[in-house]
Amino acid sequence: MLTFPAFSSGSIQISSNQAASAVVLVTCLVLLVVSRLTPQLTFIWYCFVHPLTGAKDQKARLDKFYEGQADVYDATRRGLLRGRKTMLNLSAGHLRTLRANCPDKRLVWVDIGGGTGHNIELMDQFLPISSFDAVYLIDLCEPLLQVARKRFAQRGWTNVHILCQDASDFVLPEWQNSSSVDPKGSVGFVTLSYSLSMIPNFYNLLDRIDHVLSPQEGLLGVVDFYTAGKNASLHEKAIGGESKECGWISRWFWQIWFDFDNVHLSPARRSYLEYRFGTIKSYNGRNRFVLPFIVRIPYYIWLGRPRTADISKSCHVFEVEGGNTIGNCSPASSINVTKEIDSTSVPPLELGFPITEQQSESNAVIVNITPPLSSFHYQVNKPWRLPYYEHPVHKEFRTFVYSFTWEDPYVDVMHLELSKDDSMFVITSAGDNALHYAIAASPRTIHCVDMNPCQGHLLELKLAAMQSLDYADFFALFGEGYHPNFRYLLDSKIAPHLSSSAYQFWRINVDAFTTPSKSFYLHGYSGWALKLARFIFTIAGVRTDVERLCECETLDKQVQIWQQKLRPVLLNPVIVALMRNPVFCWNALGVPMNQRRMLLDEGSVYEYVRDTMDPLLSTYLLKTENYFYLLCLLGHYTPTSCPLYLTHSGFKTLKANEGSAANSFRLHTDSIYNVLRGLNSWSLTRALIMDHLDWFTVNSKDVDEEVTQLARVVAPGGFVFWRSAAKHPWYNEVFERSKFRVEAVAIRTGSEVALDKVNMYASFWKATKL
Ligand SMILES: C[S@@+](CC[C@H](N)C(=O)[O-])C[C@H]1O[C@@H](n2cnc3c(N)ncnc32)[C@H](O)[C@@H]1O
Numbered sequence: 001m002l003t004f005p006a007f008s009s010g011s012i013q014i015s016s017n018q019a020a021s022a023v024v025l026v027t028c029l030v031l032l033v034v035s036r037l038t039p040q041l042t043f044i045w046y047c048f049v050h051p052l053t054g055a056k057d058q059k060a061r062l063d064k065f066y067e068g069q070a071d072v073y074d075a076t077r078r079g080l081l082r083g084r085k086t087m088l089n090l091s092a093g094h095l096r097t098l099r100a101n102c103p104d105k106r107l108v109w110v111d112i113g114g115g116t117g118h119n120i121e122l123m124d125q126f127l128p129i130s131s132f133d134a135v136y137l138i139d140l141c142e143p144l145l146q147v148a149r150k151r152f153a154q155r156g157w158t159n160v161h162i163l164c165q166d167a168s169d170f171v172l173p174e175w176q177n178s179s180s181v182d183p184k185g186s187v188g189f190v191t192l193s194y195s196l197s198m199i200p201n202f203y204n205l206l207d208r209i210d211h212v213l214s215p216q217e218g219l220l221g222v223v224d225f226y227t228a229g230k231n232a233s234l235h236e237k238a239i240g241g242e243s244k245e246c247g248w249i250s251r252w253f254w255q256i257w258f259d260f261d262n263v264h265l266s267p268a269r270r271s272y273l274e275y276r277f278g279t280i281k282s283y284n285g286r287n288r289f290v291l292p293f294i295v296r297i298p299y300y301i302w303l304g305r306p307r308t309a310d311i312s313k314s315c316h317v318f319e320v321e322g323g324n325t326i327g328n329c330s331p332a333s334s335i336n337v338t339k340e341i342d343s344t345s346v347p348p349l350e351l352g353f354p355i356t357e358q359q360s361e362s363n364a365v366i367v368n369i370t371p372p373l374s375s376f377h378y379q380v381n382k383p384w385r386l387p388y389y390e391h392p393v394h395k396e397f398r399t400f401v402y403s404f405t406w407e408d409p410y411v412d413v414m415h416l417e418l419s420k421d422d423s424m425f426v427i428t429s430a431g432d433n434a435l436h437y438a439i440a441a442s443p444r445t446i447h448c449v450d451m452n453p454c455q456g457h458l459l460e461l462k463l464a465a466m467q468s469l470d471y472a473d474f475f476a477l478f479g480e481g482y483h484p485n486f487r488y489l490l491d492s493k494i495a496p497h498l499s500s501s502a503y504q505f506w507r508i509n510v511d512a513f514t515t516p517s518k519s520f521y522l523h524g525y526s527g528w529a530l531k532l533a534r535f536i537f538t539i540a541g542v543r544t545d546v547e548r549l550c551e552c553e554t555l556d557k558q559v560q561i562w563q564q565k566l567r568p569v570l571l572n573p574v575i576v577a578l579m580r581n582p583v584f585c586w587n588a589l590g591v592p593m594n595q596r597r598m599l600l601d602e603g604s605v606y607e608y609v610r611d612t613m614d615p616l617l618s619t620y621l622l623k624t625e626n627y628f629y630l631l632c633l634l635g636h637y638t639p640t641s642c643p644l645y646l647t648h649s650g651f652k653t654l655k656a657n658e659g660s661a662a663n664s665f666r667l668h669t670d671s672i673y674n675v676l677r678g679l680n681s682w683s684l685t686r687a688l689i690m691d692h693l694d695w696f697t698v699n700s701k702d703v704d705e706e707v708t709q710l711a712r713v714v715a716p717g718g719f720v721f722w723r724s725a726a727k728h729p730w731y732n733e734v735f736e737r738s739k740f741r742v743e744a745v746a747i748r749t750g751s752e753v754a755l756d757k758v759n760m761y762a763s764f765w766k767a768t769k770l
Contacts, residue, residue, distance in 0.1 A: 113195020117148030278378035323678025408756035431459030464497030481519030
C-alpha cells in the first residue's frame with residue numbers, strides 16, 4: 001500500500017496493483033506517443049542533430065544524411081516539400097498541350113534526384129505512368145533508392161528504371177545500347193523536385209538537361225526552396241514574379257539554415273535556370289511549415305522549355321501585329337532591336353515603341369543581349385497576352401477594378417457594322433464586350449488594352465476557361481461566380497492556356513471563386529458597389545422584393561415592385577447624398593473627379609438616378625433582358641439573363657474549331673496611348689474607347705496626343721466610338737480637328753427613354769475617319 005500524506009484529509013491510499021496499472025498505462029502512453037512521433041523524431045535527429053562531417057564526397061554525404069531516415073522520408077516530407085503535387089499536375093497539363101501535335105512520339109521522363117520515387121507514384125494520378133515509354137529515376141543516394149525499388153516492384157511498372165548516378169553527368173542506358181538513341185533532344189520531360197538546390201554542379205546539370213530535352217515539345221518542371229536577390233533584374237521583371245522578393249531576414253536566415261544540410265538556396269541556381277531555359281510558368285509561394293505565423297519558407301514552382309523552341313509565332317504576334325517589343329532581345333532572338341547609343345547603360349525598352357520608328361533611327365546599335373525572352377514568348381498555347389514588364393504602377397492595381405463590363409454591347413454591334421476583316425481596339429475592362437464582338441462577327445484582331453494587369457488576367461482566365469472547360473463548369477465560374485473545385489481546374493485544365501502572370505494571379509486569388517457565401521462578383525473594386533447595394537437592401541428590408549423583381553414575368557409587375565419598393569430606397573436622400581460623395585464615386589462606382597463634374601453639370605444626382613433607372617425598369621425585363629442590373633441586384637447571373645459569352649450558344653461559338661474565334665485576341669497591359677503608338681498606321685478599322693476621355697481635365701494635352709494617335713492608326717472609313725457622362729463632351733472638337741467626322745449615336749433627353757440596357761451615360765458618339 002502506498003500512502004500520499006500531502007493529499008490527506010485523511011490521505012489518498014493506492015494499492016500496489018493500482019500503482020502497477022498506472023505505470024503500465026503511462027509506459028503505454030509514452031510508447032504510443034514515441035511510436036507515433038518516431039518518423040518526426042528521426043527526421044529531427046538526422047536533419048538537425050546528426051553530424052554530417054567526414055563524408056568524402058557528395059554520395060557519401062547523401063548516404064550518411066539519408067540512411068537512417070529513408071524509411072520515414074515520405075511520411076516526414078509531406079508538409080515540408082510543398083508544391084510537388086502542383087508541379088506534377090501542371091506539368092501533366094502542359095505536356096498534353098505540348099504533345100498535342102505528336103501524341104505518338106516517344107515520351108521519356110527523367111526524374112532527377114527522384115529519391116524514394118514518391119513523385120513518380122504521384123504523377124500516375126495526373127498522367128498515367130503507362131503513357132510514358134520510359135521513366136528514369138536518377139539519384140545518388142542508395143538508401144533512398146532502395147525504398148524506390150520496393151515501391152515500383154509493388155506497382156509492377158516495367159517501364160520505370162532506377163539509375164544510381166550523379167545527376168550532373170547522368171547517362172541513360174538507351175544512349176549506350178547497340179541501337180543507340182542520340183541523346184540530343186531525346187527526352188520529353190525532366191523534373192527536379194527539391195533536388196536542384198542539393199546538386200553541387202548545377203551548371204553542368206542544367207546544360208545537360210538543355211542538351212537532351214526535346215527542343216519543341218520538351219518540358220522541364222522544377223519545385224524547390226529559394227531566396228531571391230535584393231533587386232529584380234530586367235529579365236526577372238519580364239518573366240514576372242509576383243511575391244518573389246524575400247525580405248533580408250528571410251533571405252539570409254534560410255540560406256544559412258539550409259546550408260547546414262548542404263541545401264543551397266542562394267539565387268544563383270534559379271537565376272541560371274531561368275536564363276538557360278524559357279519560362280512557361282513561375283509561381284512563388286511560402287511554406288508555412290508547422291508554425292504558420294513564424295515559419296514562411298519561400299518555395300517556387302517553375303515550368304520551362306528550351307530556348308531553342310520555335311517561338312517565331314509569338315514574336316510575330318507581339319512585335320509585328322502588336323507593336324510590342326518587350327523582352328525580345330535574347331541571344332536567340334532573330335530580330336535586331338535597335339536603339340540610340342547610350343554609353344553608360346542599356347536603355348530601357350519602352351512598351352509599344354513602333355518597330356518602324358526603331359529601325360529608322362540613326363546612330364543605332366544592337367541592344368545588349370540581356371534579358372532573354374519573356375515568359376510570354378514561351379506560352380504553350382495561344383499567344384493572347386502580350387509581354388509587359390512589371391512596373392511600380394501595377395502595384396496600385398492590387399486586384400481587378402471591374403469584374404463585369406458596364407456598357408451595352410448589343411447597341412455597339414448595331415452601329416459597329418462589324419465584319420471578319422475588321423481590326424478592333426477596345427478597353428479590356430472585364431472582357432465581356434470584347435467576347436461579345438468576337439461571337440457576333442469574329443473580327444480578325446481585337447486589341448484589348450488595360451493599364452491594370454488584373455483586368456488582363458481576368459479576360460485571360462475567361463478565354464482559357466472557355467477553351468479548357470465544359471459549359472457547366474464555365475457557367476459555375478462566371479455565371480454563378482462560385483466553383484468549389486476552381487483550384488483543381490486551374491492547375492489541371494486551365495493553366496496551360498494562361499500566361500505565367502495570369503496563372504500566378506489566379507493561384508494567389510483562388511478564393512475569388514471558392515468562397516461559398518461570396519460570389520466572384522462581390523470581389524474586386526466593383527464588388528464593393530454590389531456589397532453596398534446588398535447592405536442597403538437588407539437595412540431597408542427589401543431583399544425579398546429584390547428577388548421578386550428579378551423573377552418578374554411582365555414589365556407591369558416589374559414597374560410596380562420598382563415604384564413601390566425599391567425606388568423609394570434608391571432615391572432616398574441619404575443614398576443620393578452618398579452617391580454625390582467623390583470618394584464613394586471613385587471607389588465604389590469607378591467614377592473619377594472629372595467625370596463626376598461632367599455628370600453634375602448635366603443635373604442633380606437625384607435626376608441622374610431617376611433618369612437612369614425609371615426608363616430601364618419600364619423597358620427591359622431583368623429576368624430575361626437586362627443582365628447588367630440583374631447582376632447588381634443578385635450578385636450573380638442566371639442562365640436566362642447573362643452576357644452573350646455565358647450563353648450556351650455564345651460559349652459554343654467561341655469554342656468551335658478549336659477556339660478559332662478567340663484567336664483574334666491581343667491583350668495589352670499598357671496605356672491606350674502607348675499601345676496606339678506601337679500599332680502601324682491604318683492598322684485599325686474600329687475603336688471603342690468607352691468613357692475614358694471623360695477622365696481627363698478639360699483641354700488636356702494628353703487627349704490631343706491620344707486622338708492624334710487614333711487619327712494615325714485608324715484607317716480612312718474606320719470608326720471610333722465613345723460614351724460620355726456629358727451630353728456634349730468637350731473633346732468631340734478634338735476629333736473634328738483631327739480629321740474625324742463626329743456624329744451623335746444617341747443623347748439622353750430625360751426619364752422617358754433608355755439609351756441602352758445600362759443607360760448610365762448621357763451620350764454615345766461615333767467618329768468616322770475621313
Ligand atoms: C530533398 S531530396 C528530394 C527527393 C524527391 N525528388 C522529392 O521530391 O521528394 C533531394 C534528392 O536529390 C538527390 N541528390 C542530391 N545530389 C545529387 C546528385 N549529385 N546526383 C543525384 N542525386 C542527387 C538526393 O539524394 C535526394 O534524393
